[in-house]
Amino acid sequence: MLKIQDLWVDVHGKEVLKGINLEIGKGETHCLFGKNGSGKTTLLMTLMGFEGYRVKHGNIIFKGEDITNLPVNERAEMGIGLSFQRPPTLRGVKLRDLLTICAKDADRAVSLALSYGFEDFLDREVNLGFSGGEIKKSELLQLLAQDPDFTLLDEPESGVDVENLNVIGEMIKKLLQKDIHRNRTKSGLIITHTGFILNYVTADKGHVMLDGKIMCQGNPLEIFEGIQKYGYQECVKCQF
């Protein structure tokens, strides 16, 4: 589904990603761990194609096509979706309108909001005065409406209270087809700083990013346990 080859990326003239190689197959969910500032968000932003993330070297191949220089909306049309960690506020734009844009169908947008108890937010301006948990719910609702083949989730659990973690977990499971057990077609890459999301969503593989490089790959739960016990220092030593 996604293949990243020797990817080097500059942000405002500063080298942030330094030769990333990563492959995520159809139906697979991967987890990306790493300290703040290690380059995790930069990787997601680059995959989505945002301005300011300049690919100096390397390629991004999605569904067999080189998308390294494709505009954001064309990547979205190809089936990449992103849940933002801190999305901007859109004044005057109602969540109903945004969900309709995502779903390309107003009725489906409304019924999705209803099924996750988010109907009261339909006529609110996007992200205006939303709490941390509400922002994540709104992001995931947009993705469910968009129904991407490949989902990028940037810290989906941050700022969410325990009560809502369950709902967030359910929404992610739905997105990544965790409700079916064979022949999944949806893939995902989840950035997590705390790892808590693993209590709700299973991942097939984990990676650790340090200083713009992927240092370690393996079973996500084992990696997470290691990080909890020894911190990221252990990953520096442990070269795979």
Add this chain to the structure above:
Amino acid sequence: MSVLENSKNVSEDEEILERFRPASEAESVRDVSQLGEEDLNKLRQTGVDLDAGDRIGTFLQTNCGVTKCECQVQGVEMLPMTEALKKYDGLSEYWWKLVSPDKDAFTRETARDLDNGYFIRALPGQKVVYPLQTCLYIRSDNVAQRVHNVIIAEEGSELHVITGCATHPHLTSGLHIGVSEFFVKKGAKLVFTMVHNWGEEIYVRPRTGIRVEEDGIFISNYVSLKGVKSIQTFPTATLAGARALVRFNSVIVAPEGAHIDSGARVIHEGPESKSEIISRTISYGGTVIARGHLVGKASDIKAHLECQGLMLSEHGVIHAIPELEAHIADVDMSHEAAVGRIAREEIEYLMARGLSEEEATSTIVRGFLNVKIDGLPRELEEELQAAVDECQKGM
């Protein structure tokens, strides 16, 4: 303003006046049937619908002549101004009481030689939910249309007026002078929605005064989204009674070549009175001056001013001038102003949901212009949104 600047403005004003012939010299349209499809289309785009069933009254003035003046509801009086002046013996209590005839060259011109205007009065206690519509339409070239309007909302009444001001689509030049005096009496409510839809070579000089008594409410919505040569509008509301409330919402787009000097002043004379001035302005290359002047002269008042400007061109001008003036200590007055371009991250956020860059930009602009107006009846809100949508076409 310095003496020099003042004299410069005076000569500019007079120079503008000299360029145009009085509307009374132009063709007069005495009946709607004389209007063509082009005229009716332009009026519809301005929020004036001569066939609409939900309008309880219509006043249409074309050049200087009254084309239509009809009001179906009892308890509301609507007359051409020339008739009202006769009927009420010069309207001495109201005529030139909130705007001075000596204010400038335009008011002097209107005081000297009036074309017409509308008179609307809601009788005491009369609450009218559906709106009345008025329209001041210039249909001939090089005409100066000079009108003087009076609206009176008597004690405890409620009135909604939609005013559309427009020019015939093929007009090359024109001048509109509109003196308006609005009286909102004790416990009354007046919602006044004005849509400007002028042509690219039109000069527009509204001169408006509003007086709101105890517990009265005045809400003004102003929309101007199309090309115009020059607009200068600065209504002044005096909150004369306790707990009087006023809101000015405006949505202004300045295309290339437009110069729009807009804003409002509110003078708080009644204790616990409240005011809010909210403006959203966009420059596509034209100039917008967004003024706001709040004057606090009574205790426990609350006044807020908000100017948001969006620059969508490299060479337009948005000049926000918020002013707060407190004369006593016990006031709560504030303002916020922000001018800039659309944030890149907002565009990319929508692009990540599948919109092209152009679609994302227009979605954000539409949202920006979608001012939430409290206290506006649903019909009017839809009307306003329809006007915004209509005017956005071809932008």
